Amino acid sequence: MLNRTSRYIAIACSLMLVFEGCKEDDYALPTPKDALQNDVIKRSMGPNIVGTNIEFTYAMALPAAKGKLSSAQVEATIPGAAATYLEYRSFYTNGSGVDVGVPVGNPSVNTGSVTKVDFTKDTSASTLRYFYTVPEDARGKPVSFTFSALSSDGSKVTYKMGPYNVSKMDMKLDLVVTDANRCFISIADMAVYTAAEAGPKATNIDLVYIYRVLTNATYNHSLVAPVTEAQYLQGAVIPAGITNNSKLVKAWNLRDFQLSRAAYNVYVDDVDFQKKDFKDAPNFAINMKAEAGLWVETADGKYRAYIYINKVDNAAKSATISIKRYAM
Amino acid sequence: MMKKILSISTLLIIAVFAFNSCKKEYPVDEDGLLITRRTECFVTDFDLLSSDQQTVRVGNTIVDTAARIVNIQVLFGTDLKNVYPVFSLASDCKLDPKIVGKTDFSDLTNPRKYTVVSGNRKVRNTYTINVTVKQ
Numbered sequence: 407m408l409n410r411t412s413r414y415i416a417i418a419c420s421l422m423l424v425f426e427g428c429k430e431d432d433y434a435l436p437t438p439k440d441a442l443q444n445d446v447i448k449r450s451m452g453p454n455i456v457g458t459n460i461e462f463t464y465a466m467a468l469p470a471a472k473g474k475l476s477s478a479q480v481e482a483t484i485p486g487a488a489a490t491y492l493e494y495r496s497f498y499t500n501g502s503g504v505d506v507g508v509p510v511g512n513p514s515v516n517t518g519s520v521t522k523v524d525f526t527k528d529t530s531a532s533t534l535r536y537f538y539t540v541p542e543d544a545r546g547k548p549v550s551f552t553f554s555a556l557s558s559d560g561s562k563v564t565y566k567m568g569p570y571n572v573s574k575m576d577m578k579l580d581l582v583v584t585d586a587n588r589c590f591i592s593i594a595d596m597a598v599y600t601a602a603e604a605g606p607k608a609t610n611i612d613l614v615y616i617y618r619v620l621t622n623a624t625y626n627h628s629l630v631a632p633v634t635e636a637q638y639l640q641g642a643v644i645p646a647g648i649t650n651n652s653k654l655v656k657a658w659n660l661r662d663f664q665l666s667r668a669a670y671n672v673y674v675d676d677v678d679f680q681k682k683d684f685k686d687a688p689n690f691a692i693n694m695k696a697e698a699g700l701w702v703e704t705a706d707g708k709y710r711a712y713i714y715i716n717k718v719d720n721a722a723k724s725a726t727i728s729i730k731r732y733a734m
Numbered sequence: 735m736m737k738k739i740l741s742i743s744t745l746l747i748i749a750v751f752a753f754n755s756c757k758k759e760y761p762v763d764e765d766g767l768l769i770t771r772r773t774e775c776f777v778t779d780f781d782l783l784s785s786d787q788q789t790v791r792v793g794n795t796i797v798d799t800a801a802r803i804v805n806i807q808v809l810f811g812t813d814l815k816n817v818y819p820v821f822s823l824a825s826d827c828k829l830d831p832k833i834v835g836k837t838d839f840s841d842l843t844n845p846r847k848y849t850v851v852s853g854n855r856k857v858r859n860t861y862t863i864n865v866t867v868k869q
Contacts, residue, residue, distance in 0.1 A: 623810030623868050638811060656813075658786035686838075692811025700788070 409586055423562050442468040442561040446553050449535075450671040451574040455730075456545050457487070459537040460570060464492075466555035466563065467531035473558035473730070475529055477511075479522035480536050481552045483569075487539035492521045493556055496532045510534075530557075544572040573676050575732040577664060580716065583615035585723035586642070590614060591629070593652075593711045598727055601645050608647035612704050613654075613713075616642045617723040624693050625719045627725050629654065629700055631689035637688040650705040653687035657699040657712075665714035665728040666697070679710040679732035694725070763828075763855055770826045772853030777861050779822035780804045782839065784812060792868045802861045810868050814840040819863070821849075826853025839865050 443466070450461040466478060480492055483682045492514040495507030510532050511525040523534060538551070550568030553659040578596040583589055590604035591597075603613050614632055618625040625640060631652040632644045661670040684703040691700050696718045702711040709731055716726040761769040776799045784790045790812040796805040808814070816836045821829055830849040839846060842865060849860045 467790070620810070625810065655816075656784060656786040658788050686815050688813040688815065690811060690813075693809065 426670045432452055436471065440469055440472070441641045442466065442472070442555065442557045442559075442563050444553065444555050444563045445566050446565045446567050448567065448570075451671075453575070453675045454540055454549075454570055455573050455575060455577050455664070456542055458539045458577065458664075459489075459539055460549075462535055462538070462551070462553070462567065463533055463538040464555075464565075465495065465531075465533040466699070468557050468559075470530045472561075473530070475510075475525045475532055476556040476558050477521045477522060477524045478534055478553070479520055479637050480519045480538075481554075482538055482543045483519070483550045484547065485519040485540065486516070486521065487541040488516070489537070489539040490516055490521055491537055492523050493535040493537075494523050496529075496534065524560055539596070540572055546574040547572055575679065575730050577678055577728070577730050579665065579728045580669075581729065583725050583727060585615065585617035589616065589642070590648070591713075591727075593702060593709045593729070596731055601643065604648060605645040608645065609650070611648045612650050612652045614639070614642055614644065615725060616640055617720075617725075619720075626692075627694045627715070628683065628690065628692045629694060630691065630714070631705075634689045638692065652705055653684040653703040654689060654691045655682070655684065655687050655701040656691050656694070657701060660712075660714075661697055662699070662712065662714055662730065665712070665730060666716065674730050675710045676732060678712070679734075682710060684710075707734060749836075765828065767828060768826070769855050770853035772824070772826045773857055774824040775827055775850050775852035775857040775859045776824050777804060777821060777850060778824060780806060780863065781820040782806060782808060782812075782865070783818040783820060785816050785836070787818070790817065800858055803864060803867070804861055805864045807868055808864045812867060814838070814865065814867075819846075821848070823850055824852075827851060830858075839863070842866070 445465045447463050449463055450459060454460050464478060466475060466722050470691045478492065494509055494511045494512045494513045497505045497507050510527045510529050511523045514523045530627060546573050548569035550566065552564055552566050554564040556562050556711050576596060581598050583591065583598050588598045588600050590599040590611045592599065592607060592610040593612045594610040595638050599607065611632060613629050616628050616630065630638050631650060632648040633651045661668060661672055662673060662674045663670055682701055694700065696715050698715050702713060711729050711731040714728045716728055718725045763769050777797050780795045780797065782790050790808040792807045792809055815838045817839055819833055819837055828851050830851055846863045847860050848863065849858050851858050
């Protein structure tokens, strides 16, 4: 009898525990902190390249009864390039999905490594965007940021972000190459030249762009080293002295976001250049297509590059290319 | 009653061990692949991929299983020093030499040869891969 009673008690206790465990807590509105607060998110993704922006969004707020925002600033461990700025407008998205800026202060001022906005509007909450234009000094180094805000009641808050490594590579977008015209590509200069321009820069010319429509074979848009075999030059005239024998490796499905600016979340980074194997690589890349890519190692081994074909134009016998380059 | 249950359980455990130890082990070769009874030994298809993992084949590959020859034509401008061969073989077959990565097919006068080994590992047929470039 006692045994049975104990069993019932045990079962009852278990049931109580189970039901207790499933009980939902009543929701309570969170109580905001009674002080100035801030938060930061990093908006930009991918490698941080010199000349491009690292973008953040800085939010700050305090209870209206406490006062208003006085100033916001960002201090970088390496001063940003001149184009660095902190928005003086707070944005909202309207019914049409367009971001509309509402000025809340004076345009930002860069003083050394500090970018600052003084608020002119009576506001107790604001979200400002910060665009750090990566300077040449930061190449290959880590950079960190300290965001801070001041309010009229004398409070100060800070938020640290980083460190973020700045890539060693360079990037050049949307170079247009045209058959028998601006067809000489220099990785060293990150530029395209005509034959007349290329002659004096012979040592810097790494590739030639050629477009041909052959009767039997497929050639179309091709990139070749200036000293490749005659069958791959297809009669292209190479000015005297241009003798670089670059190594080329074709790539497909490598649509770098920064080069393509399309919706592919893929990035070519420094490490990709370091690890790329160019052993026995050819000096020709025939029939390149839009959205394809080409790994290049210059003849002197000084640079490696990734050339992305943004688009090709058969009628104009041209192509638009974008380049990421890494100095070895 | 309890004794009977114990003895039955013991007998059962012994039986399980006994049957387990008698389980047939399937033979595997030096690559750890199952050796089967199949004697079929031929190539069903062949392709070449370039460094960008795209096929460089033009038209269909012709596989002559009687003469043991594979004829493939590739695109003009194919970097034949750095292509990935892709074989399709009869069931349970394997290839010798193994394909471990990029292969050099650029010597068109001395075509590469690959031996197909049957599932029972007793039949070996050597195929010659003839590559021509579309001009």
